[in-house]
Amino acid sequence: MPIQTSITTVAQASADAALLAVPFGEDLAPRVELPVPAAPLLEHYQAKGEAGEIVEVPVARGDAVGRVLLYGVGDGSATALRKAGAAVARRAKGRDALSVVLPEGARAAFVEGALLAAYTFRIGESGSGPVAAIEFASEDAEAEVARGQAIAGAVALARDLANTPSSEKNPEWLAERALEQLAEDGPQGRTSARVWDEDALRSGGFGGILAVGQGSVSPPRLIQLSYEPADAPERRARGERIGHYVLVGKGITYDTGGLSLKPTDNMKFMKTDMAGGAVVIAVLGALARLGAPVRVTGLIAAAENSFSGSAQRPGDVITQYGGRTVEVLNTDAEGRLVMADALAYADAELDPDLMVDIATLTGAIGIALGKGLGAVFASDDELAARLNEAGEASGERLWRMPLIDDYAPALESAVADLANIEAGSAYGAGSITAALFLREFTGKRPWAHLDIAGVGRSTADEGLLTKGATGFGVRLLLEWLTGR
Numbered sequence: 001m002p003i004q005t006s007i008t009t010v011a012q013a014s015a016d017a018a019l020l021a022v023p024f025g026e027d028l029a030p031r032v033e034l035p036v037p038a039a040p041l042l043e044h045y046q047a048k049g050e051a052g053e054i055v056e057v058p059v060a061r062g063d064a065v066g067r068v069l070l071y072g073v074g075d076g077s078a079t080a081l082r083k084a085g086a087a088v089a090r091r092a093k094g095r096d097a098l099s100v101v102l103p104e105g106a107r108a109a110f111v112e113g114a115l116l117a118a119y120t121f122r123i124g125e126s127g128s129g130p131v132a133a134i135e136f137a138s139e140d141a142e143a144e145v146a147r148g149q150a151i152a153g154a155v156a157l158a159r160d161l162a163n164t165p166s167s168e169k170n171p172e173w174l175a176e177r178a179l180e181q182l183a184e185d186g187p188q189g190r191t192s193a194r195v196w197d198e199d200a201l202r203s204g205g206f207g208g209i210l211a212v213g214q215g216s217v218s219p220p221r222l223i224q225l226s227y228e229p230a231d232a233p234e235r236r237a238r239g240e241r242i243g244h245y246v247l248v249g250k251g252i253t254y255d256t257g258g259l260s261l262k263p264t265d266n267m268k269f270m271k272t273d274m275a276g277g278a279v280v281i282a283v284l285g286a287l288a289r290l291g292a293p294v295r296v297t298g299l300i301a302a303a304e305n306s307f308s309g310s311a312q313r314p315g316d317v318i319t320q321y322g323g324r325t326v327e328v329l330n331t332d333a334e335g336r337l338v339m340a341d342a343l344a345y346a347d348a349e350l351d352p353d354l355m356v357d358i359a360t361l362t363g364a365i366g367i368a369l370g371k372g373l374g375a376v377f378a379s380d381d382e383l384a385a386r387l388n389e390a391g392e393a394s395g396e397r398l399w400r401m402p403l404i405d406d407y408a409p410a411l412e413s414a415v416a417d418l419a420n421i422e423a424g425s426a427y428g429a430g431s432i433t434a435a436l437f438l439r440e441f442t443g444k445r446p447w448a449h450l451d452i453a454g455v456g457r458s459t460a461d462e463g464l465l466t467k468g469a470t471g472f473g474v475r476l477l478l479e480w481l482t483g484r
Helices: 038-042 076-091 107-117 143-161 171-181 198-202 205-212 232-237 268-292 335-350 365-371 381-394 405-411 432-437 473-481
Strands: 007-009 017-022 054-061 064-071 096-100 135-139 189-196 221-228 243-257 293-307 318-319 325-329 354-359 376-380 399-402 447-451
Touching: 007 143, 017 143, 038 054, 038 064, 054 076, 064 076, 076 096, 076 107, 107 135, 107 143, 135 325, 135 354, 143 171, 143 268, 143 473, 171 189, 171 221, 171 243, 171 268, 171 293, 189 198, 189 268, 198 221, 205 293, 205 318, 205 335, 221 232, 221 268, 221 335, 243 268, 243 335, 268 293, 268 354, 268 473, 293 381, 354 381, 365 376, 365 432, 376 381, 376 432, 381 399, 381 447, 381 473, 399 473, 405 432, 432 447
Parallel strands: 007 135, 017 064, 017 096, 096 135, 243 293, 243 354, 354 447, 376 399
Antiparallel strands: 054 064, 189 221, 221 293, 318 325, 376 447
């Protein structure tokens, strides 16, 4: 469900707001009279002004009592302001309205933080909802508020797609939701789409997607979403070259592991195994509103990895798009099979300048990096650096992991070109060997792989995150693609 909190922007905060949030150091005199002057009040609470710190003060509102939230902004960085915005929105949970005096600096980041903290996904009406309405007060803030709202909305879409139960969500459903995002062109870009059904996948030679999906009653899909800037024709007429980037997302709408069946506890949250695909859909849906200056194609390889009499078996050999053969030693290593088809197709048919894929690919990466860092593997140092910079600026931090060529023999097969997992050797490093497998299908183009298995899901309501899917990757990819 979209973010339910409504947003307005005004030049001045309402003086009689029942709940008013003001940053530390702001002159309160024009807005509200505190029972104790702000400086000694903050000193009494030993407030340091750190991001996320809040001092709540009761104030008179006629015969009623209102509240003023004095909030800290830390060093004023985008990361600090996201944290501050999240803290303020969480303090207002269940209220009808919140009026916020925006801090100086990265105001879009503050709005992002507030709206993402207000995100909820519930089936049913129980529980306290987020603050119903937020009024952001600051002169000339409309553009920053609009950007923060657009980015938060894209993250919320990715979370919604991943959080939707697989009783409703299958590859066809995911394709329909993707097409809805491109129903209208934005003011700064044009969009288009294409979807391959099961017959088209078969005639097109997408053997990896078909093999993963063949055990399910819900047939697989390949979804292609395309965006180009509105001024692309004029730029081409001037002889200007427009970069073309391809994003590939893993869209496994449910993952039982196939015949290599997962334990029950590992299967409980596999509705979110299409989180990478959800990120690509959300990013492509937001580009026309945000005005990215480059052409972007998104590919979402969607399948349900189930088990039945028609499911692929360990030991099967499949033919990926482009003709490479793969021995399937573990059907639970299915994400790389569907993504290999999409990467090979992009290389052969789309002629991109570079490719970036994103997937909840390996449990090993969560062990290596925990819940706070996404992994980036890259064949190109400049691309890795740009993604890392975007991660730092957006608050979705990445850590570069190595592509160790000495580990490539782990993927050798006695009967096919490749094996989909390490074939009984002692290399280990499951995340690295998975990345090496994907690299085989990139045609030596500049490429990066984002493994978000550790950061794609939150187990608690905290900060910007709500329990469930996080939408990790949307903010960093939009930061990178829009050139902010």
